[in-house]
Amino acid sequence: MGMSQDLTRGNITASLLKFAWPFMAGNLLQQLYNIVDTLIVGKYLGSDALAAVGASYTLMTFLTSILLGLCMGSGVVFSIYFGRREPERLKQSVFLSFCMIAGVTVALNVLVFLLMDPILILLQVPQQCYDLMRTYLWVIFWGIAATFLYNFFACLLRALGNSAAPLVFLGVSALLNVGLDLLFVLVFRWGVAGAAGATVLAQYLSGLGLGLYTLLRCPAARVSRQHMVWDRRAMGEILQLSSLTCVQQSVMNFGILMVQGRVNYFGPAVMAAFAAAVKIDSFAYMPVQDFGNAFSTFIAQNYGAGETKRIKTGIRSAVRTVFCFCVIISAAVFLFARPLLGIFIQAGETEILDIGVRYLRIEGTFYCLIGFLFLCYGYYRAVKKPRMSVVLTVIPLGTRVLLAYTLSAIPVIGVVGIWASVPIGWFLADLVGFLYYWKCESKFRKHRAPL
Numbered sequence: 384m385g386m387s388q389d390l391t392r393g394n395i396t397a398s399l400l401k402f403a404w405p406f407m408a409g410n411l412l413q414q415l416y417n418i419v420d421t422l423i424v425g426k427y428l429g430s431d432a433l434a435a436v437g438a439s440y441t442l443m444t445f446l447t448s449i450l451l452g453l454c455m456g457s458g459v460v461f462s463i464y465f466g467r468r469e470p471e472r473l474k475q476s477v478f479l480s481f482c483m484i485a486g487v488t489v490a491l492n493v494l495v496f497l498l499m500d501p502i503l504i505l506l507q508v509p510q511q512c513y514d515l516m517r518t519y520l521w522v523i524f525w526g527i528a529a530t531f532l533y534n535f536f537a538c539l540l541r542a543l544g545n546s547a548a549p550l551v552f553l554g555v556s557a558l559l560n561v562g563l564d565l566l567f568v569l570v571f572r573w574g575v576a577g578a579a580g581a582t583v584l585a586q587y588l589s590g591l592g593l594g595l596y597t598l599l600r601c602p603a604a605r606v607s608r609q610h611m612v613w614d615r616r617a618m619g620e621i622l623q624l625s626s627l628t629c630v631q632q633s634v635m636n637f638g639i640l641m642v643q644g645r646v647n648y649f650g651p652a653v654m655a656a657f658a659a660a661v662k663i664d665s666f667a668y669m670p671v672q673d674f675g676n677a678f679s680t681f682i683a684q685n686y687g688a689g690e691t692k693r694i695k696t697g698i699r700s701a702v703r704t705v706f707c708f709c710v711i712i713s714a715a716v717f718l719f720a721r722p723l724l725g726i727f728i729q730a731g732e733t734e735i736l737d738i739g740v741r742y743l744r745i746e747g748t749f750y751c752l753i754g755f756l757f758l759c760y761g762y763y764r765a766v767k768k769p770r771m772s773v774v775l776t777v778i779p780l781g782t783r784v785l786l787a788y789t790l791s792a793i794p795v796i797g798v799v800g801i802w803a804s805v806p807i808g809w810f811l812a813d814l815v816g817f818l819y820y821w822k823c824e825s826k827f828r829k830h831r832a833p834l
Contacts, residue, residue, distance in 0.1 A: 438508060484535060519575040552596065664742075698758075778812040
């Protein structure tokens, strides 16, 4: 479990898949945190509670995406130094990025507690869900620091080629989350606060446990006093990649948060359907999202090592892999949309089920588009072009927000306009990402210079 994987050598497809599978499995487990909450809340606490927890998930995803973006950007720096065989600069960058992201975490935590009520008002939360959502968020916000710890050490280990350790710790905490959810909600009757408390406790187990493992078992990441110094150049490199990756992640989830506000406008039935369908949607394409992140580590290590030909071969392999996976998952989600929603929604809630099925069949048909988009994000982040990743994030989210509000205001279209806006945005971003890559490739062939 402590072995690092050098992605600059060996068979490309085999190396990518070997490195990516625990990466993907780990983040699928991470989705279980909120999916278990949604399942238990939907089945035992009712549709209002389901709507409140689902809307809370969208808000928490936005907030934690700020920290995740900073961690992912720092992970690219770690990967590049690892590829260059510069262990001292790697350790110094670990220290600097940890201090920076820890400071942001504290500031973010204070702000969300102070601004909780204005945020809920901005999201147009219906009155019957307001108190439930506020109660859930008050507890779940205490887990923001745990999210930082887990994602920082997970990104660090993955940058060094160790994708197995984060999976193990996340697996244990996911099981704990299930057990505590059942205990707190069904036995102690603590309602949505119990579901949130179970998630927070499980998150701290994974975050603190993975941090301790990294310090004890990974010498390549172990920082000593000599590395705890200010370095303007190193900090500038970290900030350049981390801040732009943070912007990318937070813009992506801010757009989703804005869409959540429009969904809330249509009332509790649409909110509940959206809450359940989004869990299935996220779970379905999460593997290709994480494959894109693993692909980014592959590109970054090879970029640091100057392996241009290996990068190009890796791109072709990744595109084929994502296409095959997405076709299979799209077919499964389209065919089994109603049974999948039945996991979260009671059989008698036919209106909610019908709304959710329509959402899943519209989104699920086009998973290939978002799969290719994740590859673009990972590639441009790894070759130190994070601004392009931001552009490719703004395009689909801007399209989604604009069309969601515009189309849903047309009576004959209604809420379906919110669902249809998503694949349109994916398509436009893919088009821009591929055209920009081909432009860079043309310059490379013309001038014989690396990207």
